[in-house]
Amino acid sequence: MKRSLIRASAHKFRSFTLIATALAVTLCLATTATAGVVVIGEMARDYQLRPGQTSESTIELENRDDSPRTVRIFQTDFRYLANGESFFPAPGSMERSNADWLTFSPKILTIPPLQKSLVRYLLRVPNDRSKTGTFWSMMMIQEIHEPAPAKNGRQEGIATPPPPASRHGVQIVTQLEETGKIGIEFTSATIESRNSKRILTLDIENRGSKVARPEMWLEVYTGSGQTAGRFLADKGTILPGCGVRREIDITALSKGSYSSLFIADCGRNVYGLEIKLVLEGEADGRPLRVLRN
Numbered sequence: 001m002k003r004s005l006i007r008a009s010a011h012k013f014r015s016f017t018l019i020a021t022a023l024a025v026t027l028c029l030a031t032t033a034t035a036g037v038v039v040i041g042e043m044a045r046d047y048q049l050r051p052g053q054t055s056e057s058t059i060e061l062e063n064r065d066d067s068p069r070t071v072r073i074f075q076t077d078f079r080y081l082a083n084g085e086s087f088f089p090a091p092g093s094m095e096r097s098n099a100d101w102l103t104f105s106p107k108i109l110t111i112p113p114l115q116k117s118l119v120r121y122l123l124r125v126p127n128d129r130s131k132t133g134t135f136w137s138m139m140m141i142q143e144i145h146e147p148a149p150a151k152n153g154r155q156e157g158i159a160t161p162p163p164p165a166s167r168h169g170v171q172i173v174t175q176l177e178e179t180g181k182i183g184i185e186f187t188s189a190t191i192e193s194r195n196s197k198r199i200l201t202l203d204i205e206n207r208g209s210k211v212a213r214p215e216m217w218l219e220v221y222t223g224s225g226q227t228a229g230r231f232l233a234d235k236g237t238i239l240p241g242c243g244v245r246r247e248i249d250i251t252a253l254s255k256g257s258y259s260s261l262f263i264a265d266c267g268r269n270v271y272g273l274e275i276k277l278v279l280e281g282e283a284d285g286r287p288l289r290v291l292r293n
Contacts, residue, residue: 035064035065036063036064036065036069036143036166037061037062037063037064037065037069037071037111037141037143037166037168038061038062038064038166038168039059039060039061039141039168039170040060040061040062040116041059041060042170043168043169043170043171044170044171044173044237045057045170045171045172045173046173046175047123047172047173047174047175048175048177049123049125049174049175049176049177050125050176050177051125051126051127051128051129051131051176052125052126052127053125054122054123054124054125055122055123056120056121056122056123057120057121057123058118058119058120058121059118059119059121059139059141059170060116060117060118061109061111061116061117061118061119061141062111062115062116063111063112063113063114063115063116063117064114065113065114066113066114067113068110068111068112068113069110069111069143070108070109070110070111070143070144071108071109071110071111071141071142071143071144072107072108072141072142072143072144073104073106073107073108073109073119073139073140073141073142074091074107074139074140074142075091075099075102075137075138075139075140076088076089076090076091076099076137076138076140076169077089077090077091077092077093077094077097077099077137077138078136078137078138078169078171079094079239079241079242080239080242080243080244081242081243082187082188082203082204082205082243082244082245083203083243083245084245088138088140088169091137092137094241095241096133096134096135096136096209096239096240096241097135097136097137098123098125098135098136098137098172098174099137101123101124101125101126101135101174102121102122102123102124102137102139102172103121103122103124104119104120104121104122104139105119105120105121106119108144119139119141121139121172123172123174125174125176131176132176132179132180132209133175133176133179133180133181133208133209133210133240134173134174134175134176134180134209134210134211134239134240135173135174135176136171136172136173136174136211136239137171137172138169138170138171138172139169139170139172140167140168140169140170141167141168141169141170142167143166143167173211173239175210175211179210180208180209180210180240181208181209181210182206182208182210182211182212182266182269183206183207183208183209183240184204184205184206184207184208184212184214184238184264184266184269184271185204185205185206185207186202186203186204186262186271186273187203187204187205187243188201188202188203189201189202189203189262189273189275191250191277196251197249197251198249198250198251198253198279199247199248199249199250200218200231200247200248200250200275200277201245201246201247201248202233202245202246202248202262202273203243203244203245204216204236204238204243204244204245204246204264205238205241205242205243206238206239206240206241206242206243207240207241208240209240210240211237211238211239211240212237212238212264212266213235213236213237213238213266214235214236214238214264214265214266214271215235215263215264215265216232216233216234216235216236216246216262216263216264216265217230217231217232217233217262217263218230218231218233218248218250218260218261218262218263218275219260219261219262219263220250220253220258220259220260220277221258221259221260222256222258223256223257223258223259228253228258229250229252229253231248231249231250232248233246233247233248233262234246250277250279253277253279254279255279255280256279257276257277257278257279258276258277258279259274259275259276259277260274260275260276260277261273261274261275262275
């Protein structure tokens, strides 16, 4: 295995053996979007600031409907896990929340049909040198619907259901200069089969205090050390205490045994997970076995 891929600053490695024997089929569901209020611009805003510094900006909202829309703007904290779960606890309840650093206006906003409006906010970092790393929270934009008036002929007391309300979250991330440390951990590695494809799935967490935005890929080698393929994974943003799941299609690999190295390159720090892949047999409907060294 080519160790030159890992720089001197790399952290510890873990090792997995994965045995894949089956192919299966899963279904995908699609969703559709509706007209209403949308956020114009980035849904994640990053700020590099020092203690005591401030930054002022706006969130631009557009009403794409042909009638006025009213929205409520409020704050939450935010945390997400590799399994897809997301949590929105009360603002300021998480250890790394910056909700208390934000002030914004207005709290309620009515946007005319096919028009745009602004929400202004001020981010003020406390003058506290003991704080290090990355802090974040969410500004939520939630549509408010007034009950529709009863139409003639309808039975009194029966409410007309409101149209679906849109809700958007704008993530405000504050990195305190060059402070904090990234702490990537690989918590799970499995092979599953989906739509006649073999998929390598990895769960990755950031147990440090600084946001990580790694480039990620899988290097695969034959038993003789020859390169069998390089498979790219989506780049991700992993906030402290959060996790992401990355899926890599390795169907192109023939049956056999391979050594491989999954790389999460965070710039100054590179993390690796050694994985032994044992690809056996054809589709037979049996569940996959995953063995850890």
